[in-house]
Every structure is written in structure tokens, then in C-alpha cells.
Amino acid sequence: MKVFDGNVTSATGFKAAxxxxxxxxxxxxxxxxxxxxxxxxxxxxxxxxVKAAPxxxxxxxxxxxxxxxxxxxGNANACTGEQGLADAKTTAACLAELMxxxxxxxxxxxxxxxxxxxxxxxxxxxxxxxxPMLGDDAESxxxxxxxxxxxxxxxxxxxxxxxxxxxxxxxxxxxxxxxxINPNMATMLCFITTDCAVAKPLLDKAxxxxxxxxxxxxxxxxxxxxxxxxxxxxxxxAQNAEINTENADYNAxxxxxxxxxxxxxVKVVDDGEGATKLMEVHVTGAATVEDARKIASSVTSSNLFxxxxxxxxxxxxxxxxxxxxxxxxxxxxxxxxxxxxxxxEIKLMDEGTPIVFDEELASKILKEHKIYIDIxxxxxxxxxxxxxxxxxxxxxxxxxxxxx
Amino acid sequence: MKVFDGNVTSATGFKAAxxxxxxxxxxxxxxxxxxxxxxxxxxxxxxxxVKAAPxxxxxxxxxxxxxxxxxxxGNANACTGEQGLADAKTTAACLAELMxxxxxxxxxxxxxxxxxxxxxxxxxxxxxxxxPMLGDDAESxxxxxxxxxxxxxxxxxxxxxxxxxxxxxxxxxxxxxxxxINPNMATMLCFITTDCAVAKPLLDKAxxxxxxxxxxxxxxxxxxxxxxxxxxxxxxxAQNAEINTENADYNAxxxxxxxxxxxxxVKVVDDGEGATKLMEVHVTGAATVEDARKIASSVTSSNLFxxxxxxxxxxxxxxxxxxxxxxxxxxxxxxxxxxxxxxxEIKLMDEGTPIVFDEELASKILKEHKIYIDIxxxxxxxxxxxxxxxxxxxxxxxxxxxxx
Numbered sequence: 001m002k003v004f005d006g007n008v009t010s011a012t013g014f015k016a017a018x019x020x021x022x023x024x025x026x027x028x029x030x031x032x033x034x035x036x037x038x039x040x041x042x043x044x045x046x047x048x049x050v051k052a053a054p055x056x057x058x059x060x061x062x063x064x065x066x067x068x069x070x071x072x073x074g075n076a077n078a079c080t081g082e083q084g085l086a087d088a089k090t091t092a093a094c095l096a097e098l099m100x101x102x103x104x105x106x107x108x109x110x111x112x113x114x115x116x117x118x119x120x121x122x123x124x125x126x127x128x129x130x131x132p133m134l135g136d137d138a139e140s141x142x143x144x145x146x147x148x149x150x151x152x153x154x155x156x157x158x159x160x161x162x163x164x165x166x167x168x169x170x171x172x173x174x175x176x177x178x179x180x181i182n183p184n185m186a187t188m189l190c191f192i193t194t195d196c197a198v199a200k201p202l203l204d205k206a207x208x209x210x211x212x213x214x215x216x217x218x219x220x221x222x223x224x225x226x227x228x229x230x231x232x233x234x235x236x237x238a239q240n241a242e243i244n245t246e247n248a249d250y251n252a253x254x255x256x257x258x259x260x261x262x263x264x265x266v267k268v269v270d271d272g273e274g275a276t277k278l279m280e281v282h283v284t285g286a287a288t289v290e291d292a293r294k295i296a297s298s299v300t301s302s303n304l305f306x307x308x309x310x311x312x313x314x315x316x317x318x319x320x321x322x323x324x325x326x327x328x329x330x331x332x333x334x335x336x337x338x339x340x341x342x343x344x345e346i347k348l349m350d351e352g353t354p355i356v357f358d359e360e361l362a363s364k365i366l367k368e369h370k371i372y373i374d375i376x377x378x379x380x381x382x383x384x385x386x387x388x389x390x391x392x393x394x395x396x397x398x399x400x401x402x403x404x
Numbered sequence: 405m406k407v408f409d410g411n412v413t414s415a416t417g418f419k420a421a422x423x424x425x426x427x428x429x430x431x432x433x434x435x436x437x438x439x440x441x442x443x444x445x446x447x448x449x450x451x452x453x454v455k456a457a458p459x460x461x462x463x464x465x466x467x468x469x470x471x472x473x474x475x476x477x478g479n480a481n482a483c484t485g486e487q488g489l490a491d492a493k494t495t496a497a498c499l500a501e502l503m504x505x506x507x508x509x510x511x512x513x514x515x516x517x518x519x520x521x522x523x524x525x526x527x528x529x530x531x532x533x534x535x536p537m538l539g540d541d542a543e544s545x546x547x548x549x550x551x552x553x554x555x556x557x558x559x560x561x562x563x564x565x566x567x568x569x570x571x572x573x574x575x576x577x578x579x580x581x582x583x584x585i586n587p588n589m590a591t592m593l594c595f596i597t598t599d600c601a602v603a604k605p606l607l608d609k610a611x612x613x614x615x616x617x618x619x620x621x622x623x624x625x626x627x628x629x630x631x632x633x634x635x636x637x638x639x640x641x642a643q644n645a646e647i648n649t650e651n652a653d654y655n656a657x658x659x660x661x662x663x664x665x666x667x668x669x670v671k672v673v674d675d676g677e678g679a680t681k682l683m684e685v686h687v688t689g690a691a692t693v694e695d696a697r698k699i700a701s702s703v704t705s706s707n708l709f710x711x712x713x714x715x716x717x718x719x720x721x722x723x724x725x726x727x728x729x730x731x732x733x734x735x736x737x738x739x740x741x742x743x744x745x746x747x748x749e750i751k752l753m754d755e756g757t758p759i760v761f762d763e764e765l766a767s768k769i770l771k772e773h774k775i776y777i778d779i780x781x782x783x784x785x786x787x788x789x790x791x792x793x794x795x796x797x798x799x800x801x802x803x804x805x806x807x808x
Binding site: 047048049050051078079080081113114115116117223224225226303304307308310311313316317320321323324325329330332333348349352353354391392393395396397398399400 | 455630729736757
């Protein structure tokens with residue numbers, strides 16, 4: 001697998017564009033992605049029962065072949081009532097007309113302020129003026145990655161290349177992360193395009209499995225947004241033999257898709273609102289994968305531990321505490337906890353017994369940007385990895401700011 | 405019911421003391437509570453499966469008649485392995501010896517740094533020098549309330565008086581709230597004493613029901629500590645006819661206990677780490693009480709909304725979002741949301757439709773210290789109230805500080 005600096009235009013047959021159409025004050029706020037031929041699509045959507053209008057639209061149309069996706073930032077079209085649903089449909093119809101396809105073959109995504117209806121004049125005009133800018137070059141994809149940003153401090157893209165059935169297969173993606181200064185939701189959007197030929201049920205399965213280990217294992221603040229969406233389009237233009245069983249090609253494809261999802265998911269956390277530290281929590285020896293995931297997520301979500309991380313405080317007691325209320329079963333008397341980074345490695349609890357540790361070494365380890373927390377249980381052979389960030393003054397500042 | 409400025413010494417037959425014995429640098433760190441005659445006891449303990457040693461001790465002995473409670477702050481005796489369990493027992497034995505009772509009739513509580521063994525020399529000496537200071541006056545009770553504080557900015561006490569069976573019955577309590585600067589856990593401890601004659605099963609039932617509506621409906625940061633404990637001692641010295649069925653006396657007693665629990669619970673949140681605002685979330689029209697509680701707790705726990713509250717931002721979308729991931733079932737299109745305070749009242753969403761609102765009025769409402777969030781559903785007739793606080797720079801500062 002070759003990993004390279006690509007994006008949603010890296011795979012054959014995909015075009016993208018990013019443009020500033022006035023939904024935000026100055027910055028780019030409109031992205032389009034199109035496929036030369038209708039693509040098989042798969043999606044994962046927020047578990048929040050308050051779903052934004054575009055999420056409802058996409059859930060209804062994800063089983064269709066997809067020609068294009070229209071994405072706007074600046075307004076999430078969430079909590080917008082019946083009007084919001086109509087606006088999502090109108091947006092899809094607008095791009096569909098330009099492409100000469102049916103609106104049912106177009107997906108839409110929005111991110112930004114919630115509870116305010118879209119400015120449809122600007123939005124539809126925006127789709128029309130952005131459409132001619134579509135290109136299959138890297139810069140067009142990079143523009144799209146910029147246009148979906150909200151409080152992100154940098155655009156998030158990646159691509160990988162593998163060989164399947166003697167054919168070059170590419171998977172590229174872009175994501176936006178958590179938060180909007182002005183104002184509202186922590187929304188995660190991710191778009192992945194591939195020229196792989198893969199049957200719908202296998203694409204669904206691969207995406208679901210990849211998301212479970214990546215996007216579902218990250219947290220910035222524990223707030224599950226109304227808009228979270230991960231979409232994959234697979235247009236088959238690599239001309240590999242279509243993957244329609246869980247064969248070796250499927251496994252290679254899934255591994256490549258996992259690499260793309262993991263790269264983008266970790267970038268989202270690393271660029272979490274106000275974050276200064278990235279934590280990677282490894283749980284091993286759990287009774288079940290579910291238990292391992294619960295423990296990792298509970299630690300990455302603990303405000304107390306996140307604040308300690310910001311303070312570079314080796315407060316391992318907060319790790320054990322968060323494990324204890326995770327809902328997973330384990331014997332606290334058998335827990336081992338290790339903190340490590342490029343600055344070194346230190347054991348803080350050894351099979352239930354606290355260790356008197358070298359504060360100087362702990363401090364050196366915690367000065368680094370990326371901190372690994374290793375949690376070893378003795379309940380079984382299951383494991384999981386989760387990613388999180390610290391809780392900082394800037395998180396409070398970003399999210400405490402007035403909407404206007 | 406008469407509410408007055410009392411504490412754990414208000415009820416007949418209870419003594420208390422608070423003292424500085426050197427577990428903290430300067431402040432009071434040791435509290436004792438004793439009953440003239442062995443008391444019926446009930447307790448509610450943390451749901452965290454990582455339970456501190458004193459919690460395990462108390463859970464094992466709560467069904468015994470209780471003569472006294474020894475409480476220390478400065479060290480939580482949590483995550484302290486086998487030594488911690490032995491230390492809890494030794495502490496109980498020390499107070500028991502002074503009182504001339506069995507160690508099995510003494511409870512212990514600890515709050516403070518975790519993962520460090522107690523300094524038992526100081527602690528046992530502390531129990532011995534504090535014991536002679538026990539008094540049944542209000543000042544002795546006030547000293548005890550100070551001695552259990554950690555990051556609390558003020559001691560939390562209350563008492564109520566009712567008449568049962570022609571006898572004056574008093575319930576008094578004290579609580580400590582969330583967090584330790586130096587360092588670790590957000591621990592909630594509450595001690596309630598009453599001279600009511602009440603049978604053990606009824607005391608258990610009343611406490612359980614009161615805690616469900618009060619202490620279990622507050623949150624500061626969502627971190628469930630290893631040490632959370634609510635204890636009630638009822639020594640029967642009011643000489644009312646013992647409550648042993650759910651009669652009118654039971655209801656009157658429960659109402660009074662509820663008032664004490666609610667007062668102390670709300671004080672804990674109001675004095676939450678770094679908090680500048682108190683929010684009270686009322687959910688009505690839910691399908692079940694469980695759903696109503698889930699929704700209220702999800703809103704009070706949302707970092708995004710807590711930060712918005714700190715910023716005095718009428719970000720009702722974050723309320724709806726938090727409701728959506730609460731796990732409760734409801735139709736978002738039927739939700740009404742109102743914010744109110746002494747500054748006024750404003751409707752932000754009306755049966756699923758966002759309202760264009762007066763930003764000036766919203767700002768005036770949110771400038772107040774106590775903010776009410778009314779959430780009206782159309783799923784049924786169940787309701788719940790929850791309390792929370794805002795997420796502030798000071799929360800991050802308090803919890804990001806180094807342990808030393």
C-alpha cells in the first residue's frame with residue numbers, strides 16, 4: 001500500500017471544486033464532488049436522533065448510485081423543520097440538473113450554525129458558479145477540502161494506492177473536524193472516493209468495520225453532532241474485477257480504506273477545538289472488543305483526565321476512574337497502566353498496585369504532543385485503540401463565544 | 405416543614421467535630437460524627453466499579469447499627485490496593501475503640517488525592533485528638549462541614565424540622581462537592597443525621613428515592629468518582645412511633661429528607677469547580693421518568709452547551725443536540741425549548757420550529773446566575789429536573805494544575 005498526499009480527486013473519474021459563495025463572510029464554503037460514472041455509495045451517519053436535514057436526505061438516498069455530492073459550510077441546516085428538508089432536496093436537484101442526472105442520485109452535506117434556515121439564494125447560485133470549477137487535479141480536491149472546514153486549523157486529506165487484480169486502485173479522502181467558532185456544532189464530515197469496483201454490500205461492510213475502529217473511536221468533547229457523516233463513493237473505473245465476496249481483494253481494499261479512515265480520524269482529533277495534545281489509548285486484555293472500546297472511549301472522554309493532560313499532570317488515577325465508569329467489566333486489582341511518548345515510558349499502576357514514580361520522567365513524557373496510554377487488563381484477549389485530545393482554555397473560549 | 409441553618413448536629417443525640425490533623429497542609433481535614441445511641445443507617449455509593457477502600461468498607465457495614473463516622477479529606481484512599489482496605493478497617497477500629505463499640509459499627513469516608521496510601525500515623529493520631537472535640541452544638545457541626553471540603557469554596561449544610569406523631573423530628577446534613585485542586589477526583593460526600601425513628605427498609609427506600617431525584621440528577625463534569633457516598637443515620641431519639649410502613653409519617657419524612665438532599669445537591673453543583681452559572685433543566689411531557697432524566701442529564705452534561713452557558717450564548721441548538729444523543733426516544737419535531745431566569749423568559753423552539761428571537765432579551769436572561777431550561781415534549785406525562793453548571797476557564801485551570 002502506497003500512502004501519498006492526495007485527496008478526493010486522486011481516484012480515477014472523480015472531480016471536485018471548492019469555492020467561496022457567501023455563506024461564510026470570506027472563506028470558502030461550497031464544495032462539490034462528482035463522479036464521471038454513477039458510483040456505488042456507502043454512508044455512516046450520526047447516531048443522534050436529532051438528525052440534520054441533509055443527513056435524512058442522504059440516509060434515504062445512499063442505496064442509489066451516486067453522481068455527485070454538494071457540501072456547504074457556514075450553516076448546518078439542522079433543527080430547521082420542514083423548510084430544512086425542502087432545502088436539502090432543492091440543493092440536490094440543483095446539482096442534479098447541472099449534471100444531467102436525477103436528484104435522487106445526488107447527496108448533500110451541511111455544517112455550520114444550527115437552527116437557522118439556509119440562505120437558498122446564495123446556496124443555489126453558489127452551486128451554479130462552483131460547478132464549472134470542477135477539476136480532477138489535486139488542487140481542485142485541495143480547494144474542496146478547504147471549503148468544508150469550520151474551526152479546523154488545517155485541511156485534512158490523504159490518499160492510498162493499492163494493486164488489485166493487476167489494476168491500480170486508489171482511495172482518497174478529505175475530512176473536517178470538530179467545532180465552529182461562530183457558532184455551533186462539533187460536526188465531523190468525511191468524504192472518500194475510490195475507483196475500486198466493489199459491490200454495494202461489500203462496500204457497506206468495509207465502511208462499517210472501518211468506521212467502528214476509527215471515526216467511532218475518536219472524541220473531542222463527547223458531543224455527538226446532528227450532522228456527522230462519512231460517505232464513500234466507489235465508481236469502479238479502476239476496472240479491477242468487482243469485489244463481491246470477502247476474498248483477498250476485499251481484505252486488501254478494506255485495509256486500504258481503514259488506513260484512509262484512520263489517518264483522517266486522527267487528524268480530526270489532533271486538530272480538535274483548542275487541543276494541544278493528542279492521546280492514543282491502547283486497551284489490551286479485555287474480555288470483549290466492546291469492553292475494550294468502552295474503556296478506551298471513557299478515558300478519551302473524561303474531562304478530568306483531558307484537563308490533566310493539558311496540565312501535563314501524570315494523573316493516572318483519573319484514567320482508572322474513567323475506566324471504572326465505562327460500563328465495561330474488569331477487576332481493578334489486575335489493571336496495569338503505562339504512559340509513554342517520545343520522551344520515555346513510565347509504569348504508574350502495576351496489576352492493581354500504584355507505583356511510586358519518577359515525577360521528572362513523567363513530566364518529560366507529558367511535555368510531548370502525542371501521548372500513548374497503555375491499559376492492560378487480565379480479562380481476555382480483546383483490544384481496542386481510541387484517540388482523544390486535551391481540554392483547554394481555548395476549547396472553552398471557542399465554544400463560549402457569542403454566536404455573532 | 406421548617407427549613408433552618410442547621411447541620412449534622414441539629415438532630416437530637418448527634419455530635420460532630422472538625423479538625424486540622426495534618427493530612428492537608430493547613431486546613432481542616434478530619435471530621436467525626438457520632439450518635440449517642442446506635443443508629444439505623446442507609447447509604448448510596450458510587451456506581452464506578454473502581455471503588456475506593458472506604459466505599460467498600462461502608463457497603464459491607466451499612467446494614468449494621470452505626471455509632472460513628474470518621475471522615476478525612478486530603479487523601480481519598482482510592483486505588484490503594486490491599487493496604488487501602490486495611491487502612492479503612494484500622495481507621496474504623498480506632499474510632500470504635502474510643503467510642504467503646506465494635507469496628508463493624510463505624511463507617512469511614514475519604515476524599516482527596518488518589519493512588520497514594522494514607523499517612524496512617526497522622527490519621528490515627530488525628531482521630532484521637534479530634535474525638536475529645538465532639539460537640540452537639542451548631543459550631544461543632546459547622547467545623548465538621550469545613551473539614552470535609554476539598555475545592556469547595558464554601559461549606560454546605562442545611563437542616564429541616566417536621567412534626568411526626570406529635571414529636572419534633574429533625575433532619576440535618578452536610579455535603580462536599582466536586583473536585584480537588586491538589587489533585588484528583590471530583591468526589592461528592594454527603595452525611596445526613598436524623599433523630600427520626602424509622603425502620604431500616606423504609607430508610608433505605610426513602611434515601612434511594614431521594615437520591616434518584618437529587619444527587620443522581622446533578623453533574624459537574626460527568627466524571628463519576630471512585631468515592632461518591634451519601635450516608636444517613638437515624639437514631640430514633642425523637643421518640644416518634646417508628647416508621648415501618650409507607651404511611652403518612654413515611655411520606656412526611658421522605659419529603660423532608662428530599663428537601664435536605666435537594667438543597668445539598670444543588671449547592672454542590674452551584675459550587676462546582678470553576679462554575680459561574682447554575683442551570684436547572686426541567687423536562688416535561690416525556691414518555692417515562694427514565695427518558696425525562698436521561699434528557700435532563702444529557703443537557704446538563706454537554707460540554708458544548710456548558711461552554712455556551714459560560715459565554716452567555718442562547719445556543720439552544722446544543723440543547724436539542726444533547727437531547728438527541730441522550731438515549732431517550734422523542735420526536736424532535738414536537739420539541740419546545742424555553743430559557744428563563746430573573747431577567748425574563750424566551751421561547752427558542754416551538755414544537756419543532758426554530759423561533760427568530762430577541763437577542764437582547766436572550767442576553768439579558770443569560771446574564772443572570774441561575775438559568776432555567778424548560779424542555780417540553782409530547783411523548784407522555786413524565787417529567788424530571790436536573791442541575792448542572794457551566795464549563796469555564798477555571799474548571800480547566802483547577803483540573804489542569806499539577807498535583808504538587
